[in-house]
Every structure is written in C-alpha cells, then in structure tokens.
Amino acid sequence: MTGLTINHYLMLSAMLFATGVLAVTLRRNAIGVLIGIELMLNAANINLVAFSRHLGNHVDGAVYAIFVVMLAAAEAAVAIAIVLNVFHHAASISVDDYTEMKN
Amino acid sequence: MPTGVLLSLVILAMPMLSALVIAAFKKQLGTKADAVGIGTMGVALACAVYMALNHATIAGTGYVFEWFSVAGTSWKIGIGLDGLTLAMLVVVTLVSFLVHLFSKGYMHGDSRYEDFYRWLGLFTFSMIGLVISDNLITLFVMWEIMGLASYKLIGHYFQKQSAYLACKKAFMTTRVGDVGMFLAMLALYTSTGSLRFEEIFAKLGDVPSSTITWIALGLFMGAAGKSAQFPLHVWLPDAMEGPTPVSALIHAATMVAAGVYLIGRMYTLIVLSPMALLVIAVVGAFTAIFAASIAFTATDIKKVLAYSTISQLGFMFTALGVGSNFAWQAGLFHLVTHAFFKACLFLGSGSVIHACHHEQDMTRMGGLWKKLPITGATYLVACLSIAGTPFVTAGFYSKDQILASLWAGGHTSSVYYGIFWVLALTAAMTAFYMFRSFWLTFFGKPRDAHVYEHAHESPATITIPLIVLAALAIVAGFGWKDAFLPAEGAETYVKFANSFTHEDPVWHHAHGFALAVSAVIWTLGVGLSWFCYMTATGATARKRARELIAPLYLAASAKYWIDEFIEVVIIRTTGIVALLSAWIDRDAIDGFVDATGSVGMKTSAASGVADIQIVDGAVDGTGSLAWGGGGILSRIQSGKIRHYLFGAVAVTALFAVVVLYMSRS
Numbered sequence: 095m096t097g098l099t100i101n102h103y104l105m106l107s108a109m110l111f112a113t114g115v116l117a118v119t120l121r122r123n124a125i126g127v128l129i130g131i132e133l134m135l136n137a138a139n140i141n142l143v144a145f146s147r148h149l150g151n152h153v154d155g156a157v158y159a160i161f162v163v164m165l166a167a168a169e170a171a172v173a174i175a176i177v178l179n180v181f182h183h184a185a186s187i188s189v190d191d192y193t194e195m196k197n
Numbered sequence: 198m199p200t201g202v203l204l205s206l207v208i209l210a211m212p213m214l215s216a217l218v219i220a221a222f223k224k225q226l227g228t229k230a231d232a233v234g235i236g237t238m239g240v241a242l243a244c245a246v247y248m249a250l251n252h253a254t255i256a257g258t259g260y261v262f263e264w265f266s267v268a269g270t271s272w273k274i275g276i277g278l279d280g281l282t283l284a285m286l287v288v289v290t291l292v293s294f295l296v297h298l299f300s301k302g303y304m305h306g307d308s309r310y311e312d313f314y315r316w317l318g319l320f321t322f323s324m325i326g327l328v329i330s331d332n333l334i335t336l337f338v339m340w341e342i343m344g345l346a347s348y349k350l351i352g353h354y355f356q357k358q359s360a361y362l363a364c365k366k367a368f369m370t371t372r373v374g375d376v377g378m379f380l381a382m383l384a385l386y387t388s389t390g391s392l393r394f395e396e397i398f399a400k401l402g403d404v405p406s407s408t409i410t411w412i413a414l415g416l417f418m419g420a421a422g423k424s425a426q427f428p429l430h431v432w433l434p435d436a437m438e439g440p441t442p443v444s445a446l447i448h449a450a451t452m453v454a455a456g457v458y459l460i461g462r463m464y465t466l467i468v469l470s471p472m473a474l475l476v477i478a479v480v481g482a483f484t485a486i487f488a489a490s491i492a493f494t495a496t497d498i499k500k501v502l503a504y505s506t507i508s509q510l511g512f513m514f515t516a517l518g519v520g521s522n523f524a525w526q527a528g529l530f531h532l533v534t535h536a537f538f539k540a541c542l543f544l545g546s547g548s549v550i551h552a553c554h555h556e557q558d559m560t561r562m563g564g565l566w567k568k569l570p571i572t573g574a575t576y577l578v579a580c581l582s583i584a585g586t587p588f589v590t591a592g593f594y595s596k597d598q599i600l601a602s603l604w605a606g607g608h609t610s611s612v613y614y615g616i617f618w619v620l621a622l623t624a625a626m627t628a629f630y631m632f633r634s635f636w637l638t639f640f641g642k643p644r645d646a647h648v649y650e651h652a653h654e655s656p657a658t659i660t661i662p663l664i665v666l667a668a669l670a671i672v673a674g675f676g677w678k679d680a681f682l683p684a685e686g687a688e689t690y691v692k693f694a695n696s697f698t699h700e701d702p703v704w705h706h707a708h709g710f711a712l713a714v715s716a717v718i719w720t721l722g723v724g725l726s727w728f729c730y731m732t733a734t735g736a737t738a739r740k741r742a743r744e745l746i747a748p749l750y751l752a753a754s755a756k757y758w759i760d761e762f763i764e765v766v767i768i769r770t771t772g773i774v775a776l777l778s779a780w781i782d783r784d785a786i787d788g789f790v791d792a793t794g795s796v797g798m799k800t801s802a803a804s805g806v807a808d809i810q811i812v813d814g815a816v817d818g819t820g821s822l823a824w825g826g827g828g829i830l831s832r833i834q835s836g837k838i839r840h841y842l843f844g845a846v847a848v849t850a851l852f853a854v855v856v857l858y859m860s861r862s
Contacts, residue, residue: 122839
C-alpha cells in the first residue's frame with residue numbers, strides 16, 4: 095500500500111481528464127460529448143479527494159466532491175433534456191449538424 | 198356706438214348684402230335679383246334720409262377702433278360723419294337707388310342681368326365706404342374696390358371688343374393716378390405718423406411746406422385719375438361702352454365724385470400749398486374748356502354727356518383750387534347738383550336709347566318730343582339745370598357760386614380773374630352744346646324714319662327715376678347746402694386759406710358780378726344754340742362757321758388726338774423701352790448669369806471628381822477592409838461546437854503551459 099502516492103492519483107486524474115477533453119472535442123455523438131463532460135468532472139473529483147487526503151486527512155475535499163457529483167447529476171438532467179430537444183429540432187444526434195451559430 | 202354710426206353701417210352693409218345674396222343665390226333668384234338690389238338700396242336710402250334729417254345731432258359723431266397693432270404701432274380705423282359725408286351719403290344712395298330701379302326696365306332681357314345687379318351693389322358699397330371712412334387706409338381700399346367694380350360694369354358687354362378695351366383702359370388709367378395717391382399716402386404717413394384725417398390735420402404744422410406741396414399734388418393726381426381730369430380723362434368717354442345706367446352711376450354719384458370728394462376731404466392739407474391750389478385750378482379750368490370743345494362735335498348722345506361730365510368736373514376742381522370757404526362749398530355743392538342733373542341726363546339718354554332700340558347717334562334721331570313726352574320734359578329740365586338757368590335751377594346756384602368764388606379769389610391772386618373768364622366761356626359753351634343735344638334729339642324733322650317709327654315711351658321703372666331726378670335738379674339748389682356744407686361753419690372740420698362771410702363786401706361784389714355774367718352767358722349759349730339748330734338761317738350760318746374753323750373742328754372731333762398721342766408716345770415708347778430692357782435682360786444680364794453658372798458647374802464637376810476619387814475612395818476603402826477582414830474571420834466561425842470547444846481547450850492548454858513555464862523561473 096505504501097507504493098501508492100499522490101502522483102498516482104494525479105496521473106489517473108490527468109488521463110481521465112484528457113480522455114474527457116478528447117471525447118468532448120472529437121466525438122460527433124452528442125451523448126458522447128456529455129459522457130466526456132462527466133469524465134472531466136470525475137477527474138476533478140479524484141483530484142479533490144486525493145488532495146484532501148494528501149494535505150492531512152480532512153473531509154473538505156470529499157464534501158466538495160459530493161457537491162460536484164450532485165451538480166453533475168443536475169447538469170446531466172438538463173443537458174439530456176437539451177439534447178433531446180435539439181434532436182427533435184434537427185433530426186440528428188450529431189453535433190456537427192448543429193451549425194446554426196455559423197457566421 | 199352713436200346712432201349715426203350704426204345707421205351708416207347699415208347703409209354700408211346694404212349694397213354689400215345685395216351683392217353677396219345675388220352672388221350666392223344667382224340660380225334661384227334669376228331675374229328676381231333686381232328686387233334684392235332695389236330693396237336693399239331702398240333701405241339704405243331711407244337710413245341716409247333719416248340721417249340727413251337729423252344732421253344736427255349726427256354730424257360730428259364718429260367711431261374709432263383698433264384694426265390691428267403691429268410692432269408697437271396701432272392702426273386705427275373708423276367712421277367719421279360730418280356734413281360732407283352726410284351730403285354724399287344722400288346723393289350716393291339716392292342716385293344708386295334710382296339707377297337700380299331704372300336698370301329693371303333698361304336691362305330687361307339682358308343675358309347677364311343678375312351679374313349686372315351684383316356689381317352695381319359692390320360699386321355702391323365702395324362709394325359709401327369711401328365717404329364714411331375717417332382715414333386714408335379704408336378710403337384707399339374702397340377706392341380700389343370701386344376700380345374693380347367699374348371695370349366689371351364698363352366691361353358688362355365684354356363680348357364686344359370695344360367694351361373690353363374700354364374697361365381695361367378705365368382700370369389702367371385710374372391706376373396711373375393711384376400711383377400718385379399712394380405715394381402721397383406714404384409721404385403723409387412718414388411725415389405725420391398717421392393716416393387718420395384728424396391726426397394728419399393736427400400734425401400738419403410740423404411738416405415742411407415742400408412736402409405738403411408734393412403730397413397735395415400726389416393726392417390730386419389720384420383724384421385726377423378717378424375724376425377724369427386732363428390728361429387722365431381718356432378713360433371716361435370710352436367708359437360709355439358700359440350700359441347707360443352704369444354711366445349714370447359713374448358720372449353722378451360714384452367713381453368721378455370720388456376724386457372731388459378726396460380733394461374736398463383733404464382740403465385742410467391742400468390749402469396749405471398755394472402751388473397745389475394753383476395747379477388744381479389751372480388743370481380744372483383747362484379740362485373744363487377742353488372737354489367742352491370736344492362736346493361740340495360729338496354726335497353720340499352719350500359722348501356729349503361724357504365730355505360734359507369731364508367739363509363739369511373741371512368746374513369743381515377749379516373751384517377747389519381757389520382755397521376759400523365759399524369756393525370749397527361751391528365745388529362740393531356743384532358735385533351734388535351735378536349728380537342730380539347728370540344722372541337725369543344720362544338716364545334720359547338711356548330712355549331715348551332704349552326707345553330707339555339702342556340707337557345712340559343723334560344725327561339719326563330728331564322729333565322725339567311727341568313720342569317721348571316724359572323723357573323729353575325731364576331731359577329739358579336737366580338741360581336747363583346744367584346750362585345754369587338763372588334763379589330757378591340747382592345748376593345755376595352751384596355754378597354761379599363757383600364763378601363768384603373765382604372772382605373773389607382774384608383779390609388774392611389775379612390769375613383767378615383769367616380762370617374766371619375761361620370758366621365763364623365754358624359755361625356758355627355748356628349751355629350751347631347741351632341744348633344742341635336737346636334740339637337734335639327731340640326737335641326738328643325725324644332724320645331716320647325707321648328709328649322714329651319704332652320709338653315709344655319707356656315703362657314706369659324708367660320714367661319714375663327721371664321725374665324724381667328732374668325735380669331734384671330744380672330743388673336741390675335751395676336752402677339745404679348751408680345746412681350740410683356750411684361755408685361759414687365748416688371750419689370745425691376743414692381749414693381754408695381764406696374765409697369770407699356772406700356780408701363781406703368782396704364776396705358781395707363778386708357774387709353780384711358773377712350773377713350778371715351767368716345770366717348773360719346763359720342767354721348767349723341757349724339763344725345761340727336755338728338759332729343754330731332750330732332756324733334755317735342759323736343752320737346755314739352754322740355750316741359756314743364750321744368751314745371757317747375747319748381745322749379746329751377737325752381737331753375737336755378727333756378729341757385733339759390725345760388717345761393717339763398716348764398710344765404713340767407713351768404706349769409705344771413704353772413698348773420700345775420694354776423691348777430694350779428685354780434685350781438687356783436676355784443678352785447682357787442673362788449672359789453674365791449664364792457665365793457665372795457655367796463657372797460654377799465646372800468647379801463643381803472638378804470637385805465632384807475629387808469627391809468620388811479621394812473622399813469616397815477613403816470611405817469605401819475603410820468599408821471594404823472591414824468587409825474583407827470580416828469575410829476571412831467569419832470562416833473560423835464554422836458553427837460546429839467541437840471546433841469552438843477545441844479552440845477553448847487549446848487556448849487553455851497553451852495558457853497553462855505558459856503559466857507553468859513562467860512559474861518555473
């Protein structure tokens with residue numbers, strides 16, 4: 095257990111965040127984009143919990159992480175509703191078809 | 198508001214009402230328009246007579262109100278009633294009423310019957326407004342309305358070329374005089390600051406005498422135009438183109454009376470300038486004898502009367518040119534008596550013309566006495582009056598007083614003795630040519646059987662006015678003049694150069710002398726005309742005399758070529774000046790203007806190029822730079838969310854790298 099330091103957690107978090115960024119920027123599927131956002135939020139959660147433990151066994155970081163999870167749930171509910179409406183509007187799930195902000 | 202003012206407003210409103218009602222309900226009224234005209238004038242006449250009977254309380258009243266006020270100057274107008282106004286009101290309403298009545302018979306069947314009555318109403322309105330005005334502004338307005346109404350009435354038969362030329366001539370000639378009058382009004386306002394008679398007269402002491410002379414001459418110019426004095430008399434004979442009732446109205450009560458009235462009204466000013474008085478007297482006397490000599494040769498019955506009017510107006514002006522109180526009274530008294538006998542003569546000639554089916558040439562009449570007894574008798578009475586038959590006629594009293602005042606005026610300036618003899622000669626000529634027209638029309642053998650056969654006495658609407666006027670031509674001479682126009686009491690509203698009393702030896706002597714001369718010249722004039730036209734020896738003597746003075750006779754019958762002179766010298770010269778002015782305008786002034794214009798155009802063309810190339814270039818350049826830049830930048834706005842996000846992440850990452858790199862050192 096001693097081999098597991100803060101750096102491991104930060105590495106995991108960074109990889110998870112990078113995966114999320116790539117998912118958000120590269121995936122065409124709107125649901126995929128939302129999943130990418132969730133990944134980024136959870137990468138941040140891992141950082142919060144890891145630093146909380148590392149800086150002296152407080153619960154502050156864990157409490158923040160719980161807030162973030164709640165926020166992610168609320169955000170997902172709203173975002174899914176938006177995606178559903180956009181799908182009805184554009185008859186497509188691909189974010190590349192939502193080009194009404196062009197020019 | 199005093200009773201007199203209210204009544205005068207009623208009198209003023211009546212003819213206007215008639216004109217408006219006839220204009221508004223022309224279709225509905227038809228030939229009933231005459232009833233409107235006669236009825237309203239009857240009311241006006243009744244009011245005027247009431248005012249005249251109560252002149253003692255009414256004379257001297259007036260009413261003034263502020264018309265408008267501009268730039269701190271208050272313009273007041275109003276009504277002023279004095280003896281002169283009351284006398285004029287009676288004459289104007291009476292003659293106008295009789296003319297309205299006369300026209301019912303005379304104009305019967307005319308295609309523009311209603312229009313005729315309409316303009317008669319306006320004509321009368323303007324004259325009434327003129328005599329009740331207490332200021333020059335409304336007087337001048339009425340003066341001009343009268344010009345318009347006379348234009349319409351003289352041109353009543355405008356289908357005839359001579360009629361429309363005549364009405365144009367009357368309008369234009371009087372306009373020439375109006376220029377002088379208007380300048381005089383401007384000068385009066387500049388020097389006294391008011392155009393109300395009272396205020397003008399109160400301030401005359403401060404006005405330099407040369408200015409007064411110019412003002413007086415300007416006013417006389419206006420009066421000469423309206424009252425047909427030489428050389429502005431040319432319109433009046435031509436105005437005979439109008440229907441005969443109009444001629445009667447113009448010659449008796451309105452138009453020509455206006456000029457004499459103006460001088461009589463402004464007398465307080467006129468007498469301050471001996472120079473102006475002399476000009477008025479000389480022009481009047483010259484006009485009197487000049488017009489009388491033309492009347493000798495006229496064969497048109499209306500032309501004889503027209504020239505006699507000019508001549509009689511000359512008498513009035515001559516009297517007004519003396520400056521004494523009796524002369525003022527005589528001039529205006531003659532205006533009144535002349536109104537009656539001249540209206541009677543004109544309406545009488547109208548009756549003759551009506552009876553002879555619009556034949557106006559006396560050489561084709563003759564012997565009409567039996568056919569037209571009433572017309573003939575009234576014409577004779579009026580002839581006796583204008584010829585100045587001693588003691589029984591009104592014309593005698595007024596003309597005698599004119600001569601007497603001239604003789605009395607000779608005491609101050611001997612020029613008036615000369616003028617006296619000129620007028621005495623003219624009076625004899627008047628008696629001669631008036632009776633000439635009487636003999637030619639009513640006596641002798643009928644010279645045209647056709648005209649004679651068809652002649653018939655006119656209806657009552659024509660003969661009643663004749664009888665009334667003939668009666669007035671006799672009785673108007675007795676008594677009343679001192680009530681209305683008192684020679685010795687008029688100083689309350691008129692000032693004179695010198696005054697006499699009835700007992701004055703100078704006046705007494707002049708009066709006796711003039712009386713004797715009048716009697717002699719009357720006998721001479723009437724007797725000579727009887728001899729020349731009613732006896733066989735006289736006729737041959739007349740023919741020989743005519744051959745003897747053939748050139749003079751020719752000149753007189755050609756009206757001394759005054760019309761031709763005006764045509765050639767004034768109208769042609771004006772035409773040439775106009776052509777010259779037109780040439781200067783077109784070729785010289787227009788050339789300069791055009792050159793200026795083309796320089797402007799060239800300059801603006803150059804400026805236009807600079808504008809398009811440089812200024813617009815800069816503006817357009819800015820615009821197209823923004824446009825092009827926007828086009829390039831808009832490409833990166835693809836609308837694809839992924840691109841935006843990628844951009845955001847990339848920039849954030851770059852920022853993070855930079856911050857980390859900076860924080861290391």
